[in-house]
Amino acid sequence: MTPTGSPHSRTPEELATRAVAMLRENDLGGWTRAAPRLYPHQWSWDSAFIAIGLAHLETRRAAQELQTLFAAQWANGKVPHIVFNPAAVDYAPGPDWWGSALSPEAPAGIVASSLCQPPVHAIAAWRIHETAVRRGGAEADAAGNFLRDLYPRLFAWHRFLATARDPESSGLVTIYHPWEGTDNSPRWDGALATLTMGALPPYARSDIQRVGDATQRPTRAEYDRYRWLVELLKGARHDEAAIYRTHPFLVKDVLFSAIFVAANEALLAIAATVGADDDECARLAAWRDRGRRGLDERWDDDLGLCLDYDLRAGAAVRTRTVAGFAPLIAGGLAPARLHALLATLDSPAWLGHPRLRWPVPPSTSPDDPAFEPRRYWRGPTWPVMNWLLWWSLGRVGETARAETLRRASLDQLLSGGLAEYFEPFTGESLGAPEQSWTAAFALDWLGAG
Numbered sequence: 001m002t003p004t005g006s007p008h009s010r011t012p013e014e015l016a017t018r019a020v021a022m023l024r025e026n027d028l029g030g031w032t033r034a035a036p037r038l039y040p041h042q043w044s045w046d047s048a049f050i051a052i053g054l055a056h057l058e059t060r061r062a063a064q065e066l067q068t069l070f071a072a073q074w075a076n077g078k079v080p081h082i083v084f085n086p087a088a089v090d091y092a093p094g095p096d097w098w099g100s101a102l103s104p105e106a107p108a109g110i111v112a113s114s115l116c117q118p119p120v121h122a123i124a125a126w127r128i129h130e131t132a133v134r135r136g137g138a139e140a141d142a143a144g145n146f147l148r149d150l151y152p153r154l155f156a157w158h159r160f161l162a163t164a165r166d167p168e169s170s171g172l173v174t175i176y177h178p179w180e181g182t183d184n185s186p187r188w189d190g191a192l193a194t195l196t197m198g199a200l201p202p203y204a205r206s207d208i209q210r211v212g213d214a215t216q217r218p219t220r221a222e223y224d225r226y227r228w229l230v231e232l233l234k235g236a237r238h239d240e241a242a243i244y245r246t247h248p249f250l251v252k253d254v255l256f257s258a259i260f261v262a263a264n265e266a267l268l269a270i271a272a273t274v275g276a277d278d279d280e281c282a283r284l285a286a287w288r289d290r291g292r293r294g295l296d297e298r299w300d301d302d303l304g305l306c307l308d309y310d311l312r313a314g315a316a317v318r319t320r321t322v323a324g325f326a327p328l329i330a331g332g333l334a335p336a337r338l339h340a341l342l343a344t345l346d347s348p349a350w351l352g353h354p355r356l357r358w359p360v361p362p363s364t365s366p367d368d369p370a371f372e373p374r375r376y377w378r379g380p381t382w383p384v385m386n387w388l389l390w391w392s393l394g395r396v397g398e399t400a401r402a403e404t405l406r407r408a409s410l411d412q413l414l415s416g417g418l419a420e421y422f423e424p425f426t427g428e429s430l431g432a433p434e435q436s437w438t439a440a441f442a443l444d445w446l447g448a449g
Protein backbone atom coordinates (compact mmCIF):
# COMPACT_ATOMS: atom_id res chain seq x y z
CA MET A 1 0.00 0.00 0.00
CA THR A 2 1.02 3.58 -0.61
CA PRO A 3 1.62 5.45 2.67
CA THR A 4 -1.47 7.31 3.90
CA GLY A 5 -1.43 10.94 2.83
CA SER A 6 0.94 10.38 -0.09
CA PRO A 7 -0.48 11.55 -3.40
CA HIS A 8 1.48 8.82 -5.20
CA SER A 9 -0.35 5.82 -6.73
CA ARG A 10 1.73 2.78 -7.60
CA THR A 11 -0.50 1.44 -10.35
CA PRO A 12 -3.25 2.63 -12.66
CA GLU A 13 -5.64 0.40 -10.67
CA GLU A 14 -4.72 2.20 -7.46
CA LEU A 15 -5.20 5.58 -9.20
CA ALA A 16 -8.65 4.47 -10.40
CA THR A 17 -9.60 3.35 -6.89
CA ARG A 18 -8.54 6.72 -5.50
CA ALA A 19 -10.42 8.59 -8.20
CA VAL A 20 -13.64 6.71 -7.54
CA ALA A 21 -13.27 7.19 -3.79
CA MET A 22 -12.66 10.91 -4.24
CA LEU A 23 -15.70 11.39 -6.46
CA ARG A 24 -17.84 9.56 -3.90
CA GLU A 25 -16.36 11.62 -1.07
CA ASN A 26 -17.04 14.90 -2.88
CA ASP A 27 -20.58 13.83 -3.86
CA LEU A 28 -23.23 15.70 -1.90
CA GLY A 29 -26.13 13.73 -3.38
CA GLY A 30 -26.94 14.78 -6.93
CA TRP A 31 -24.02 17.15 -7.37
CA THR A 32 -20.30 17.17 -6.65
CA ARG A 33 -18.17 19.76 -4.87
CA ALA A 34 -15.41 21.00 -7.18
CA ALA A 35 -13.02 20.37 -4.25
CA PRO A 36 -14.03 19.65 -0.65
CA ARG A 37 -12.31 22.54 1.11
CA LEU A 38 -11.22 25.06 -1.49
CA TYR A 39 -14.36 24.91 -3.70
CA PRO A 40 -17.26 23.49 -1.65
CA HIS A 41 -19.98 24.48 -4.18
CA GLN A 42 -21.11 23.34 -7.62
CA TRP A 43 -19.10 24.95 -10.41
CA SER A 44 -20.49 24.85 -13.93
CA TRP A 45 -17.69 23.51 -16.12
CA ASP A 46 -16.31 21.41 -13.26
CA SER A 47 -19.67 19.63 -13.08
CA ALA A 48 -19.68 18.91 -16.80
CA PHE A 49 -16.22 17.35 -16.62
CA ILE A 50 -17.14 15.49 -13.44
CA ALA A 51 -20.13 14.03 -15.30
CA ILE A 52 -17.75 12.67 -17.96
CA GLY A 53 -15.91 10.78 -15.20
CA LEU A 54 -19.11 9.65 -13.47
CA ALA A 55 -20.35 8.23 -16.78
CA HIS A 56 -17.78 5.46 -16.29
CA LEU A 57 -19.45 4.54 -12.99
CA GLU A 58 -23.18 5.11 -13.36
CA THR A 59 -25.19 6.73 -16.16
CA ARG A 60 -27.98 8.03 -13.93
CA ARG A 61 -25.64 9.72 -11.48
CA ALA A 62 -23.65 11.29 -14.31
CA ALA A 63 -26.86 12.61 -15.85
CA GLN A 64 -28.00 13.93 -12.49
CA GLU A 65 -24.85 16.05 -12.17
CA LEU A 66 -25.91 18.08 -15.22
CA GLN A 67 -29.60 18.06 -14.34
CA THR A 68 -28.84 19.56 -10.93
CA LEU A 69 -26.73 22.27 -12.50
CA PHE A 70 -29.33 23.09 -15.16
CA ALA A 71 -31.99 23.45 -12.44
CA ALA A 72 -30.22 26.76 -11.73
CA GLN A 73 -30.45 27.94 -15.35
CA TRP A 74 -31.70 31.50 -15.86
CA ALA A 75 -34.77 32.34 -17.94
CA ASN A 76 -32.50 33.82 -20.63
CA GLY A 77 -30.62 30.49 -20.90
CA LYS A 78 -27.53 31.39 -18.89
CA VAL A 79 -26.07 28.63 -16.72
CA PRO A 80 -24.50 30.23 -13.63
CA HIS A 81 -20.85 29.59 -12.92
CA ILE A 82 -21.37 28.73 -9.23
CA VAL A 83 -24.46 27.24 -7.61
CA PHE A 84 -23.93 27.79 -3.90
CA ASN A 85 -24.19 25.07 -1.30
CA PRO A 86 -26.09 26.68 1.60
CA ALA A 87 -24.29 24.38 4.06
CA ALA A 88 -20.83 25.69 3.10
CA VAL A 89 -21.01 29.00 4.91
CA ASP A 90 -17.30 29.68 5.34
CA TYR A 91 -16.44 30.07 1.65
CA ALA A 92 -15.53 33.61 0.64
CA PRO A 93 -16.43 35.14 -1.81
CA GLY A 94 -19.86 33.76 -1.02
CA PRO A 95 -23.38 34.41 -2.31
CA ASP A 96 -23.44 37.95 -0.88
CA TRP A 97 -21.02 39.09 -3.62
CA TRP A 98 -23.40 38.49 -6.46
CA GLY A 99 -26.86 39.96 -6.01
CA SER A 100 -28.11 37.66 -8.76
CA ALA A 101 -31.68 38.18 -7.56
CA LEU A 102 -31.45 41.74 -8.94
CA SER A 103 -32.05 40.17 -12.34
CA PRO A 104 -35.59 39.11 -13.31
CA GLU A 105 -33.92 36.33 -15.34
CA ALA A 106 -32.55 34.54 -12.24
CA PRO A 107 -34.68 31.66 -10.94
CA ALA A 108 -36.23 32.20 -7.51
CA GLY A 109 -34.99 30.13 -4.61
CA ILE A 110 -31.58 29.29 -6.07
CA VAL A 111 -28.47 31.01 -4.81
CA ALA A 112 -25.98 31.32 -7.62
CA SER A 113 -23.43 33.64 -9.20
CA SER A 114 -24.27 35.74 -12.24
CA LEU A 115 -21.29 34.78 -14.41
CA CYS A 116 -20.99 31.73 -16.63
CA GLN A 117 -18.21 29.36 -17.69
CA PRO A 118 -17.23 27.53 -20.90
CA PRO A 119 -20.11 25.39 -22.21
CA VAL A 120 -18.68 21.90 -21.84
CA HIS A 121 -22.16 20.59 -20.98
CA ALA A 122 -23.34 19.32 -24.38
CA ILE A 123 -19.98 17.61 -24.83
CA ALA A 124 -20.46 15.93 -21.45
CA ALA A 125 -24.07 14.97 -22.19
CA TRP A 126 -23.05 13.37 -25.48
CA ARG A 127 -20.20 11.47 -23.84
CA ILE A 128 -22.55 10.18 -21.12
CA HIS A 129 -24.74 8.90 -23.94
CA GLU A 130 -21.84 7.34 -25.88
CA THR A 131 -20.52 5.62 -22.75
CA ALA A 132 -23.98 4.27 -21.89
CA VAL A 133 -24.65 3.05 -25.43
CA ARG A 134 -21.42 1.03 -25.27
CA ARG A 135 -22.80 -0.63 -22.13
CA GLY A 136 -26.23 -1.13 -23.71
CA GLY A 137 -29.49 -2.24 -22.05
CA ALA A 138 -31.05 -0.11 -19.34
CA GLU A 139 -28.04 2.23 -19.23
CA ALA A 140 -28.53 3.13 -22.89
CA ASP A 141 -32.27 3.71 -22.31
CA ALA A 142 -31.52 5.95 -19.33
CA ALA A 143 -29.08 7.97 -21.44
CA GLY A 144 -31.64 8.39 -24.24
CA ASN A 145 -34.23 9.71 -21.78
CA PHE A 146 -31.65 12.01 -20.26
CA LEU A 147 -30.77 13.53 -23.64
CA ARG A 148 -34.43 14.14 -24.44
CA ASP A 149 -34.91 15.80 -21.08
CA LEU A 150 -31.81 18.04 -21.22
CA TYR A 151 -31.80 18.99 -24.92
CA PRO A 152 -34.14 22.04 -24.69
CA ARG A 153 -32.12 23.44 -21.80
CA LEU A 154 -28.86 22.90 -23.65
CA PHE A 155 -30.30 24.61 -26.71
CA ALA A 156 -31.41 27.62 -24.63
CA TRP A 157 -27.92 27.84 -23.11
CA HIS A 158 -26.29 27.84 -26.54
CA ARG A 159 -28.78 30.41 -27.86
CA PHE A 160 -27.86 32.68 -24.94
CA LEU A 161 -24.15 32.44 -25.80
CA ALA A 162 -24.72 32.91 -29.53
CA THR A 163 -26.86 36.01 -29.02
CA ALA A 164 -26.43 37.85 -25.68
CA ARG A 165 -22.72 37.04 -25.58
CA ASP A 166 -22.10 37.66 -29.26
CA PRO A 167 -24.31 40.55 -30.35
CA GLU A 168 -21.85 41.23 -33.19
CA SER A 169 -22.43 37.70 -34.61
CA SER A 170 -18.65 37.38 -34.77
CA GLY A 171 -18.62 33.71 -33.80
CA LEU A 172 -16.65 34.63 -30.67
CA VAL A 173 -18.09 34.67 -27.16
CA THR A 174 -17.58 37.80 -25.02
CA ILE A 175 -16.67 37.35 -21.37
CA TYR A 176 -17.25 39.91 -18.63
CA HIS A 177 -14.90 38.66 -15.93
CA PRO A 178 -11.73 36.53 -15.62
CA TRP A 179 -13.78 34.02 -13.62
CA GLU A 180 -15.61 33.04 -16.78
CA GLY A 181 -12.89 30.44 -17.37
CA THR A 182 -9.19 30.73 -16.76
CA ASP A 183 -9.19 33.09 -13.79
CA ASN A 184 -5.93 34.95 -13.33
CA SER A 185 -4.39 33.96 -16.63
CA PRO A 186 -2.20 36.79 -17.95
CA ARG A 187 -4.66 36.93 -20.85
CA TRP A 188 -6.68 39.39 -18.76
CA ASP A 189 -3.88 41.55 -17.36
CA GLY A 190 -4.19 44.28 -20.01
CA ALA A 191 -7.96 44.65 -19.64
CA LEU A 192 -7.74 44.60 -15.83
CA ALA A 193 -4.99 47.22 -15.82
CA THR A 194 -7.22 49.77 -17.55
CA LEU A 195 -10.00 49.60 -14.93
CA THR A 196 -10.82 52.80 -13.11
CA MET A 197 -11.45 51.47 -9.64
CA GLY A 198 -14.12 52.79 -7.28
CA ALA A 199 -14.61 52.28 -3.54
CA LEU A 200 -14.83 48.61 -2.62
CA PRO A 201 -16.77 47.19 0.30
CA PRO A 202 -14.54 45.21 2.68
CA TYR A 203 -14.35 41.57 1.64
CA ALA A 204 -12.77 38.31 2.73
CA ARG A 205 -11.26 35.53 0.63
CA SER A 206 -10.87 31.98 1.87
CA ASP A 207 -8.53 30.66 -0.84
CA ILE A 208 -5.25 31.81 0.68
CA GLN A 209 -5.80 30.17 4.08
CA ARG A 210 -7.04 27.00 2.43
CA VAL A 211 -4.15 26.68 0.00
CA GLY A 212 -1.77 27.97 2.67
CA ASP A 213 0.55 29.59 0.13
CA ALA A 214 -0.22 33.03 -1.28
CA THR A 215 2.36 32.57 -4.07
CA GLN A 216 -0.01 30.11 -5.76
CA ARG A 217 -3.00 32.43 -5.83
CA PRO A 218 -4.06 35.74 -7.42
CA THR A 219 -2.70 38.88 -5.77
CA ARG A 220 -4.81 41.26 -3.69
CA ALA A 221 -4.69 43.84 -6.48
CA GLU A 222 -6.11 41.24 -8.91
CA TYR A 223 -8.79 40.22 -6.45
CA ASP A 224 -9.80 43.85 -5.95
CA ARG A 225 -10.36 44.05 -9.68
CA TYR A 226 -12.42 40.86 -9.67
CA ARG A 227 -14.55 42.36 -6.94
CA TRP A 228 -14.89 45.68 -8.72
CA LEU A 229 -16.10 43.98 -11.91
CA VAL A 230 -18.77 42.17 -9.89
CA GLU A 231 -19.87 45.50 -8.40
CA LEU A 232 -20.28 46.86 -11.93
CA LEU A 233 -22.28 43.81 -13.03
CA LYS A 234 -24.56 44.26 -10.04
CA GLY A 235 -24.90 47.96 -10.92
CA ALA A 236 -26.20 46.84 -14.34
CA ARG A 237 -28.57 44.42 -12.58
CA HIS A 238 -26.92 41.67 -14.64
CA ASP A 239 -28.72 42.87 -17.73
CA GLU A 240 -26.73 41.66 -20.74
CA ALA A 241 -27.49 44.63 -23.00
CA ALA A 242 -26.70 47.14 -20.24
CA ILE A 243 -23.46 45.32 -19.45
CA TYR A 244 -22.49 45.43 -23.09
CA ARG A 245 -23.02 49.18 -23.18
CA THR A 246 -21.14 50.06 -20.02
CA HIS A 247 -18.85 47.30 -18.81
CA PRO A 248 -15.10 48.03 -19.04
CA PHE A 249 -14.12 44.35 -19.35
CA LEU A 250 -15.40 42.85 -22.61
CA VAL A 251 -13.07 40.25 -24.11
CA LYS A 252 -13.64 37.84 -26.98
CA ASP A 253 -12.29 34.66 -25.37
CA VAL A 254 -10.95 32.19 -27.92
CA LEU A 255 -10.87 29.23 -25.52
CA PHE A 256 -14.49 29.76 -24.47
CA SER A 257 -15.43 30.24 -28.13
CA ALA A 258 -13.66 27.08 -29.28
CA ILE A 259 -15.36 25.02 -26.58
CA PHE A 260 -18.63 26.53 -27.80
CA VAL A 261 -17.86 25.34 -31.34
CA ALA A 262 -17.17 21.80 -30.13
CA ALA A 263 -20.26 21.95 -27.92
CA ASN A 264 -22.41 23.00 -30.88
CA GLU A 265 -21.13 19.97 -32.75
CA ALA A 266 -22.01 17.75 -29.78
CA LEU A 267 -25.44 19.38 -29.49
CA LEU A 268 -26.06 18.73 -33.18
CA ALA A 269 -25.45 15.03 -32.53
CA ILE A 270 -27.84 15.20 -29.57
CA ALA A 271 -30.41 17.09 -31.68
CA ALA A 272 -30.30 14.34 -34.30
CA THR A 273 -30.73 11.66 -31.63
CA VAL A 274 -33.73 13.31 -29.97
CA GLY A 275 -35.32 14.34 -33.29
CA ALA A 276 -35.07 18.11 -32.82
CA ASP A 277 -36.59 20.29 -35.51
CA ASP A 278 -34.67 21.28 -38.63
CA ASP A 279 -34.56 24.95 -37.76
CA GLU A 280 -32.75 24.26 -34.48
CA CYS A 281 -30.30 21.92 -36.22
CA ALA A 282 -29.58 24.59 -38.83
CA ARG A 283 -28.94 27.17 -36.12
CA LEU A 284 -26.55 24.88 -34.27
CA ALA A 285 -24.61 24.21 -37.47
CA ALA A 286 -24.50 27.93 -38.22
CA TRP A 287 -23.15 28.75 -34.73
CA ARG A 288 -20.50 26.05 -35.12
CA ASP A 289 -19.39 27.30 -38.53
CA ARG A 290 -19.47 30.97 -37.53
CA GLY A 291 -17.32 30.11 -34.51
CA ARG A 292 -14.70 28.46 -36.67
CA ARG A 293 -14.57 31.49 -38.95
CA GLY A 294 -14.31 33.83 -35.96
CA LEU A 295 -11.39 31.85 -34.56
CA ASP A 296 -9.71 31.86 -37.93
CA GLU A 297 -9.73 35.65 -37.89
CA ARG A 298 -7.95 35.68 -34.55
CA TRP A 299 -4.99 33.63 -35.77
CA ASP A 300 -1.57 35.20 -35.25
CA ASP A 301 1.09 33.98 -37.63
CA ASP A 302 4.02 35.36 -35.62
CA LEU A 303 3.11 33.56 -32.39
CA GLY A 304 1.55 30.56 -34.16
CA LEU A 305 -1.41 30.85 -31.79
CA CYS A 306 -4.99 32.10 -31.75
CA LEU A 307 -5.38 35.28 -29.68
CA ASP A 308 -8.20 36.75 -27.61
CA TYR A 309 -9.54 40.13 -28.62
CA ASP A 310 -10.12 42.96 -26.13
CA LEU A 311 -13.22 44.79 -27.40
CA ARG A 312 -12.67 47.90 -25.26
CA ALA A 313 -9.02 48.28 -26.28
CA GLY A 314 -9.80 47.25 -29.87
CA ALA A 315 -6.71 45.01 -29.88
CA ALA A 316 -5.60 41.40 -29.82
CA VAL A 317 -4.20 40.07 -26.53
CA ARG A 318 -0.63 39.08 -27.37
CA THR A 319 0.06 36.66 -24.52
CA ARG A 320 1.28 33.13 -25.09
CA THR A 321 -1.10 30.95 -23.13
CA VAL A 322 -2.52 27.49 -23.65
CA ALA A 323 -5.76 29.14 -24.79
CA GLY A 324 -3.93 29.90 -28.04
CA PHE A 325 -4.46 26.27 -29.09
CA ALA A 326 -8.20 26.94 -29.19
CA PRO A 327 -8.59 26.10 -32.91
CA LEU A 328 -7.58 22.50 -32.13
CA ILE A 329 -10.56 22.29 -29.77
CA ALA A 330 -12.88 23.83 -32.36
CA GLY A 331 -11.74 21.35 -35.01
CA GLY A 332 -12.56 21.53 -38.73
CA LEU A 333 -9.09 22.95 -39.42
CA ALA A 334 -7.46 23.51 -42.79
CA PRO A 335 -4.35 21.25 -43.03
CA ALA A 336 -1.94 24.23 -43.04
CA ARG A 337 -3.47 25.64 -39.83
CA LEU A 338 -3.35 22.25 -38.11
CA HIS A 339 0.27 21.90 -39.14
CA ALA A 340 1.13 25.36 -37.79
CA LEU A 341 -0.61 24.68 -34.46
CA LEU A 342 1.15 21.35 -34.01
CA ALA A 343 4.49 22.98 -34.80
CA THR A 344 3.82 25.51 -32.02
CA LEU A 345 2.75 22.73 -29.66
CA ASP A 346 5.95 20.73 -30.30
CA SER A 347 8.22 23.79 -30.07
CA PRO A 348 10.52 24.60 -27.09
CA ALA A 349 8.01 27.27 -26.04
CA TRP A 350 5.54 24.46 -25.24
CA LEU A 351 5.83 20.66 -25.08
CA GLY A 352 9.43 20.76 -26.30
CA HIS A 353 10.57 22.92 -23.39
CA PRO A 354 13.66 21.19 -21.95
CA ARG A 355 12.74 21.73 -18.29
CA LEU A 356 9.22 20.26 -18.36
CA ARG A 357 8.76 17.39 -15.92
CA TRP A 358 6.12 15.83 -18.24
CA PRO A 359 5.26 16.80 -21.80
CA VAL A 360 1.97 18.44 -20.87
CA PRO A 361 1.23 22.09 -21.70
CA PRO A 362 1.87 24.79 -19.08
CA SER A 363 -1.03 27.26 -18.77
CA THR A 364 1.34 30.05 -19.89
CA SER A 365 4.39 29.41 -22.04
CA PRO A 366 7.66 29.46 -20.03
CA ASP A 367 8.93 31.79 -22.77
CA ASP A 368 6.26 34.41 -22.05
CA PRO A 369 7.29 37.26 -19.72
CA ALA A 370 4.13 36.68 -17.64
CA PHE A 371 5.05 33.04 -16.85
CA GLU A 372 5.04 32.14 -13.15
CA PRO A 373 5.46 28.40 -12.53
CA ARG A 374 3.53 28.22 -9.24
CA ARG A 375 0.81 30.82 -9.59
CA TYR A 376 -2.60 29.51 -10.57
CA TRP A 377 -3.32 29.94 -14.31
CA ARG A 378 -0.06 31.79 -14.96
CA GLY A 379 2.23 28.80 -15.56
CA PRO A 380 1.24 25.57 -13.80
CA THR A 381 -0.07 22.67 -15.85
CA TRP A 382 -3.78 21.94 -15.47
CA PRO A 383 -5.34 18.50 -16.00
CA VAL A 384 -8.41 20.24 -17.44
CA MET A 385 -6.31 21.67 -20.27
CA ASN A 386 -4.53 18.34 -20.80
CA TRP A 387 -7.93 16.68 -21.13
CA LEU A 388 -9.25 19.26 -23.59
CA LEU A 389 -6.14 19.01 -25.77
CA TRP A 390 -6.06 15.21 -25.57
CA TRP A 391 -9.70 14.97 -26.58
CA SER A 392 -9.21 17.51 -29.37
CA LEU A 393 -6.07 15.87 -30.78
CA GLY A 394 -8.03 12.63 -31.05
CA ARG A 395 -10.87 14.39 -32.84
CA VAL A 396 -8.59 15.99 -35.43
CA GLY A 397 -7.02 12.58 -36.14
CA GLU A 398 -3.73 13.15 -34.27
CA THR A 399 -4.11 9.88 -32.40
CA ALA A 400 -0.41 9.26 -31.70
CA ARG A 401 0.01 12.73 -30.20
CA ALA A 402 -3.20 12.25 -28.22
CA GLU A 403 -1.92 8.97 -26.81
CA THR A 404 1.41 10.54 -25.77
CA LEU A 405 -0.49 13.29 -23.99
CA ARG A 406 -2.83 10.80 -22.29
CA ARG A 407 0.12 8.79 -20.95
CA ALA A 408 2.01 11.88 -19.79
CA SER A 409 -1.13 13.21 -18.09
CA LEU A 410 -1.66 9.91 -16.29
CA ASP A 411 2.01 9.74 -15.25
CA GLN A 412 1.57 13.17 -13.70
CA LEU A 413 -1.43 11.99 -11.69
CA LEU A 414 0.23 8.70 -10.71
CA SER A 415 3.11 10.69 -9.29
CA GLY A 416 1.42 13.82 -7.95
CA GLY A 417 -2.11 12.72 -7.15
CA LEU A 418 -5.50 14.14 -8.10
CA ALA A 419 -4.57 17.76 -7.54
CA GLU A 420 -5.91 20.93 -9.09
CA TYR A 421 -2.69 21.99 -10.87
CA PHE A 422 1.04 21.17 -11.00
CA GLU A 423 4.34 23.01 -11.10
CA PRO A 424 5.49 22.29 -14.66
CA PHE A 425 9.23 21.77 -13.95
CA THR A 426 9.24 19.96 -10.60
CA GLY A 427 5.85 18.25 -10.90
CA GLU A 428 4.87 19.39 -7.40
CA SER A 429 1.10 19.20 -6.93
CA LEU A 430 -0.48 22.55 -6.11
CA GLY A 431 -3.86 24.07 -5.23
CA ALA A 432 -6.60 21.76 -4.03
CA PRO A 433 -5.21 18.27 -3.35
CA GLU A 434 -8.56 16.62 -4.08
CA GLN A 435 -9.95 18.29 -7.18
CA SER A 436 -13.01 16.44 -8.46
CA TRP A 437 -12.51 17.09 -12.16
CA THR A 438 -8.97 15.68 -11.92
CA ALA A 439 -10.45 12.42 -10.57
CA ALA A 440 -12.91 12.43 -13.47
CA PHE A 441 -10.11 12.90 -16.02
CA ALA A 442 -8.16 10.05 -14.43
CA LEU A 443 -11.13 7.72 -14.93
CA ASP A 444 -11.71 8.92 -18.49
CA TRP A 445 -8.04 8.55 -19.44
CA LEU A 446 -7.80 5.13 -17.80
CA GLY A 447 -10.98 4.08 -19.63
CA ALA A 448 -9.43 5.12 -22.95
CA GLY A 449 -6.33 2.94 -22.53
Ligand code: 2M8
Binding pocket: 034, 039, 043, 044, 045, 046, 179, 181, 182, 183, 207
Ligand atom coordinates in the same frame (compact mmCIF):
# COMPACT_ATOMS: atom_id res chain seq x y z
C1 2M8 B 1 -11.29 28.48 -10.16
O1 2M8 B 1 -12.23 29.56 -10.01
C2 2M8 B 1 -12.65 30.05 -8.73
C3 2M8 B 1 -13.67 31.17 -8.96
O2 2M8 B 1 -14.71 30.76 -9.76
C4 2M8 B 1 -11.54 30.64 -7.92
O3 2M8 B 1 -10.55 31.09 -8.47
O4 2M8 B 1 -11.68 30.72 -6.69
C5 2M8 B 1 -10.99 28.30 -11.66
O5 2M8 B 1 -9.92 27.42 -11.87
C6 2M8 B 1 -12.24 27.84 -12.39
O6 2M8 B 1 -11.97 27.61 -13.75
C7 2M8 B 1 -12.80 26.58 -11.73
O7 2M8 B 1 -14.02 26.24 -12.35
C8 2M8 B 1 -13.02 26.80 -10.23
C9 2M8 B 1 -13.42 25.51 -9.50
O8 2M8 B 1 -12.54 24.46 -9.81
O9 2M8 B 1 -11.83 27.28 -9.61
